[in-house]
Amino acid sequence: MAHKLRGKLPGISLKAQLHLLIVLVAVFTFLVSLYISVQSTQQYLNTQMKSHAQDAATSLGLSMSAYMDDPDLVIAQTMVNAIFDSGYYADIEFRTSQNQVKIKRQTAIEYDEVPQWFVALFPLKPPLQSSEVNNGWLPAGVLSIQSNPGIAYKTLWHQARQSFYSIALIAFFSVLVIQWIVFLVLAPLRLIERQAREVSKKNFLQQDKLPFTTDLRSVVLAMNAMVANIQRVFLSLSQQADDLKVKVFTDLLTGLGNRRLLEQRFAAEQNEQKTHDLHLHMAMMSLHSLTEVHQSQGFQAADQYILLAVKELKQALEHSANSQLFRLGGSDFILLSQSSAGSLEIQLQQLSSKLKSMDSLFFPQGFASVALMTVEPENTLHHCLSTLDSAIIQRIQQPDLPLWVTDHKMQLKPEGRMAWHSVITALIQNQNFELWAQPVVKADQSVEYIETFVRFYFQHSQLSTTETYAMAEQQGLSVQLDQQVISYILNQIQDKPGRTYAINLSQGAVASALFSLWLEKQLKQLNGKVSLVFEVSEYSVLKAPDETKALMNIIKSNQCKVCIEGFGACMTSFKYLQGLDLDYVKIDAAYASALNDPENKFFIQTLCQICHGIGIQVLAPHIESEQMMDSCFTSGVNAVQGSWVLAPQKVNIQLEKSGLATELINLSSLRLSE
Structure with a gap:
């Protein structure tokens, strides 16, 4: 159950975890250091108050011993008042050997600016120190003195504040330095993550800058090797597929699809035509003088003739997005297109005029002719090729024949091109x-x-x-x-x-x-x-x-x-x-x-x-x-x-x-x- 719950919870990045750990450690270190510092000062002040009270009791007791004969202890009281009025003592008491309190001085403890929570958290307990007072060789009584903790609390509070600010400042700069070090350490990890993401986007990046940390350097080198292997396999397979496509489906001279690809393409286009009710057109361009050029001028001239014709054909169809060109072999080229009948007719009519203008003595039978037909769903490839071939032969004898093989061609539903604008606008609006x-x-x-x-x-x-x-x-x-x-x-x-x-x-x-x-x-x-x-x-x-x-x-x-x-x-x-x-x-x-x-x-x-x-x-x-x-x-x-x-x-x-x-x-x- 816990495992499933963890799987549903959002993850925390390593950077966030390290930063959180650093902050927690810094806060913990700060609090512990502050507590130890204040506690040490507390123990020191308790010891000092004990020593201070004992020294005062011993010194004052010796001074009072000379005046114990006085029944009223006037001079002794004067000495006690002088010491008590200094404010360093909370309680001074003198008891005779008969346990009678002859002298008693006591004052309330005042903490001034020291907060009560601090007093409760760090209590100071000054002990009551005693000294025996003698009258000659006989004990006259006992003098007890207790230091005033109010002054000690002020000292402890000021010391705690100074420790707080100094330790906080040290912790702050320490965290900044550690965060900077973590940033430098994690920088290679961010680059590794970016590299992995780019590989998923089919970008095969290499990291040239290696990190200083040896462990991360090993990871980066391993990632570089893996990416290089993936890229090598991709390029190798791509080259293999390209070579195979050229071998199986491409005419080597022109780079166009060959008859084998035409047969497959025609079957696929007819299938799509039936499925999506599309219009399919086929055109043929035939080079009439190819045999004569080959016989009289050689195969290189014939190849140049073919490439020139293909260039003109590609230029004429440059803006036709749904057209594909094939070479049947020899002098015949085929166009399969799903373009609109009107635009295709204009493009091929311009091509036909350009081809006719290229007639010259170098091409005894004329440069080339073009014929166009609409492919019906029931037509076979053999029927289409035969129909276009017959039309080409007729155009050689009668150059003024129409471009379309049949008298009827696909008419646009909206009569005329200007009507298309209103039709498409209506489609968009309605x-x-x-x-x-x-x-x-x-x-x-x-x-x-x-x-x-x-x-x-x-x-x-x-x-x-x-x-x-x-x-x-x-x-x-x-x-x-x-x-x-x-x-x-x-x-x-x-x-x-x-x-x-x-x-x-x-x-x-x-x-x-x-x-x-x-x-x-x-x-x-x-x-x-x-x-x-x-x-x-x-x-x-x-x-x-x-x-x-x-x-x-x-x-x-x-x-x-x-x-x-x-x-x-x-x-x-x-x-x-x-x-x-x-x-x-x-x-x-x-x-x-x-x-x-x-x-x-x-x-x-x-x-x-x-x-x-x-x-x-x-x-x-x-x-x-x-x-x-x-x-x-x-x-x-x-x-x-x-x-x-x-x-x-x-x-x-x-x-x-x-x-x-x-x-x-x-x-x-x-x-x-x-």
Whole structure:
């Protein structure tokens, strides 16, 4: 019971414990030293009063012996009065041999400024000292004298005050010196703590300054060695994963994804298209003169031709956040994009004009042509590639053919771009949103967190989420839209504690400093009422690394978690994880969908080793079968998400009325338990 109670109590830092111990020792030492000093003075004064009274009795007795013949003892009384009036004696008495009191002088004891508690705490007891008085050879009587303790109390009180101030001053400066020494001793511990915290944030810092204390120096050296080992393993595994990704999924010349990655990416995008009702577009760029350039000018000229075309393609799509490029091999390049149809058409039309302007004698068949089509959910990759290839061939013969393969293309719900501003403004003002959710589930069937997202509606028709965000970005309303979406989600979940909910952040929100300030204010007002995870796309992290890191620091400082989604989708090194304070990464669906491939599975295992080595959990989305789920868990994935586990569920105004809540509370009803 006591052990459980101690586990619930808040801890006390070593610094606080040492400071408390030092203060307690200083106070104890001060009190004991003061008591010993006063007590010593007390004993000294008692001894002095005894000696003083005895000396006075002996001296006065000898003086009185010469006048004992006088029956009235007039001279003896005069001597006694002279001594008594000095004030140093409280009681003087002379008794004859017949026990008669002939002389009696007594005065009340006055303590003046000495407090009564001090008198009670340190009592002075002056003894009654006696001396025999003779008359010739015969004893005449006994003279008794007692010193006045009032004067001794004044002396003792002044001495106690002086001791109090001097010992207090010494104790104060001693505590300051000891505290300074403790500060110096604990400084390396603070650096060790900071080093450990930075490692948890994936920053591998080394302490160059070694402490003077040998024990702490050993600890610092051990920490440096451990951090160096962690960093070495992280860099080694990252390099291994990068090399494997280049070998398996990358075209070596251009650095773009190869056909193998295209096949996996296409399957993942179609799955997401069906799940979230997204629009997917595919474009092809073909280099018509590649064979002639290779034959007439050599392979180096052909490579330069390819790299120049890729450069133009990347520049045209530089601001397209939801587009991915692949090289089929040879002269064909593929673009997969979830961008809005209108913006994508403009970008590719500009690219087509630029490619046409590059026609010259060096390219006998023309520089390159582009074709674009909308991918329907039932289309296969082979069908799309064949359709685009046929369109490219037709464009060679008829250059003025439209960019789109078919005559009908996806029309925007609001007719015209100007209408989008009013539509998005209406969305922001009226919150025409519909809340949906989908859980992320671990192998033991427990829910890691529930991902939430919204769907937009315009005139009772659903809008494309990707297209809406893209147009909001063009209209300069993306931050306001994100703020309203997040406020809407928080209003739905903030009174439902006990679970962790995830919220997606768009690229525009991640890169906005104003949004970061707004989010920090919202999280402070929320004050930890509900556990949150914020999902940020890998593209956003790479596009705005500094802004993303600042936003992550705000999120983490408010006890929320961070997840990078689409991890591995961008053809870049995984070393960018170093320095990011992450809790989760959600691997790109293209990798999870092809775990039956040994090389792909080994790649996922390597990713899991990298992330687990630096304290990051790995999640896998779009799980569509039990085999996919089992392969993910055996590869080291911590939790999965997908329609096979539980498809996205519409959430009503009251979360507890949603079918999702029932499903999550009773996880035995999930297919996962079958």
